[in-house]
Amino acid sequence: MHLGEPMRHSAIVRATHWVMAAATVALIVSGVAILIAHPRLYWGETGGVGGPSLIDLPIPFLLGHSGWGRYLHFLAAWIAVASGVIYLIYGIVTRHFVREVLPSSTDLVPGSYNAMQRGAYTILVFMIGPLVLVSGLAFSPAIASVMPAVVAVFGGQQSARTIHFFAGLAVVVFFVGHLVMVWLNGFVARTRAMITGRASTEGS
Amino acid sequence: MSRIISRRRLIVSGLTLAAGATGIAGAVRLADRYGLIPPDHGGLFGIGETLTYASQRMLMSRQRLAREFGRSDISKVIPVNGRAPKKDAYQRLLRDEFRDWRLAVDGLVARPSSFSLEDLMSYPSHSQITHQACEEGWSFIAEWTGVRLSYVLDLVGADPRARYVVFFPFDSFWESIDMADALHPQTFLAYGMNGQRIPTDHGAPVRLRVSRQLGYKSVKYLSRMTVTDTLQPFGKGTGGINAEYGYSWWAGI
Numbered sequence: 001m002h003l004g005e006p007m008r009h010s011a012i013v014r015a016t017h018w019v020m021a022a023a024t025v026a027l028i029v030s031g032v033a034i035l036i037a038h039p040r041l042y043w044g045e046t047g048g049v050g051g052p053s054l055i056d057l058p059i060p061f062l063l064g065h066s067g068w069g070r071y072l073h074f075l076a077a078w079i080a081v082a083s084g085v086i087y088l089i090y091g092i093v094t095r096h097f098v099r100e101v102l103p104s105s106t107d108l109v110p111g112s113y114n115a116m117q118r119g120a121y122t123i124l125v126f127m128i129g130p131l132v133l134v135s136g137l138a139f140s141p142a143i144a145s146v147m148p149a150v151v152a153v154f155g156g157q158q159s160a161r162t163i164h165f166f167a168g169l170a171v172v173v174f175f176v177g178h179l180v181m182v183w184l185n186g187f188v189a190r191t192r193a194m195i196t197g198r199a200s201t202e203g204s
Numbered sequence: 205m206s207r208i209i210s211r212r213r214l215i216v217s218g219l220t221l222a223a224g225a226t227g228i229a230g231a232v233r234l235a236d237r238y239g240l241i242p243p244d245h246g247g248l249f250g251i252g253e254t255l256t257y258a259s260q261r262m263l264m265s266r267q268r269l270a271r272e273f274g275r276s277d278i279s280k281v282i283p284v285n286g287r288a289p290k291k292d293a294y295q296r297l298l299r300d301e302f303r304d305w306r307l308a309v310d311g312l313v314a315r316p317s318s319f320s321l322e323d324l325m326s327y328p329s330h331s332q333i334t335h336q337a338c339e340e341g342w343s344f345i346a347e348w349t350g351v352r353l354s355y356v357l358d359l360v361g362a363d364p365r366a367r368y369v370v371f372f373p374f375d376s377f378w379e380s381i382d383m384a385d386a387l388h389p390q391t392f393l394a395y396g397m398n399g400q401r402i403p404t405d406h407g408a409p410v411r412l413r414v415s416r417q418l419g420y421k422s423v424k425y426l427s428r429m430t431v432t433d434t435l436q437p438f439g440k441g442t443g444g445i446n447a448e449y450g451y452s453w454w455a456g457i
Binding site for chain 2: 034035038040042045046047048049050051067068070071072074075076077078139140141142143146148151161
């Protein structure tokens with residue numbers, strides 16, 4: 001590592017990035033484990049086998065094996081929320097969001113790579129992230145008793161579950177797209193930059 | 205970033221670490237005292253369980269009510285999850301329309317008692333139309349009628365030291381709830397569903413209804429309940445068969 005190389009990612013960004021990456025993998029794996037107990041989506045308050053569904057996912061019903069999935073999902077969710085809150089506070093206080101995440105006016109050239117990249121991060125951090133969290137909270141009966149508005153905003157607990165599924169799917173799409181972009185731009189150099197914080201201008 | 209750890213920095217970090225450890229130990233003692241640690245708090249997953257249980261318990265004061273619905277919201281299809289017990293003791297009672305059925309209440313109570321279906325039906329009845337979700341993902345809305353658990357606990361003189369009520373059914377799915385839920389106005393022993401006696405497969409003659417938790421806490425085919433200050437002696441000490449199978453004991457999730 002040469003100290004002359006430009007500092008690309010701060011320590012907080014690097015730490016929260018990797019913690020969030022691990023939590024996201026755990027959330028996706030456990031989310032699938034929970035989903036296959038009942039791979040059917042509904043709209044409104046209620047839904048079950050024998051009644052109308054919105055979407056029947058082409059996955060077999062593998063009932064009764066989602067206990068560990070739920071334990072892992074909640075543990076990973078707590079880690080993701082803690083990491084997300086630290087990142088949000090950091091991003092606001094240091095103006096990281098304004099300087100490096102939100103698309104700036106000079107980026108707003110249609111089709112420009114930077115605009116698309118910043119746009120994707122902005123959508124993930126400020127829309128999909130909060131949506132996946134709030135829609136997940138909405139199907140907790142305890143939370144619904146404290147904040148009924150959380151359920152009302154989605155139009156029912158089954159609607160919230162369906163939206164949670166699609167928000168989760170959006171996270172998966174981002175995750176895959178992100179990995180592809182990192183691969184195309186030099187996997188080793190980009191990964192090293194996110195670990196050490198420094199970017200080599202020549203790649204490695 | 206300085207690579208040299210000065211003595212001053214070492215002392216400060218040591219003190220911070222000690223304060224942190226003392227703080228955590230203190231927080232754990234406080235949390236346990238206020239009933240914020242679930243029985244399945246062990247292991248790595250236990251950290252998530254404890255955070256969820258403690259934060260949701262603190263958010264919900266005792267009187268927070270589960271959402272109630274209108275008659276028009278009652279689900280037309282109510283799936284059955286798990287059939288009625290096949291064992292003789294239950295089948296005999298079923299044949300006699302539960303004439304000889306009794307709900308035994310014991311443990312930390314002044315007057316251990318047993319109640320017939322007639323007894324329970326003679327007490328002030330309570331109806332509610334609430335949402336029930338299975339942990340698998342499906343859900344329904346139904347109207348339930350019964351007697352508040354708090355009323356029965358009052359009759360038997362439950363000890364103020366009690367922290368949990370454990371429920372034993374005719375099948376194997378025993379469970380427990382904390383006193384905050386046991387005394388909640390929407391927690392009751394239900395004998396009616398949608399204006400009729402509870403259908404056999406939905407938990408006849410009496411099932412528990414815990415409106416702010418997932419369906420598996422609403423124990424069907426009740427036979428006995430025990431008031432206790434610890435869940436240690438029951439099963440593996442994790443508060444229910446579902447936690448032994450790997451499902452969260454706290455199911456407000």
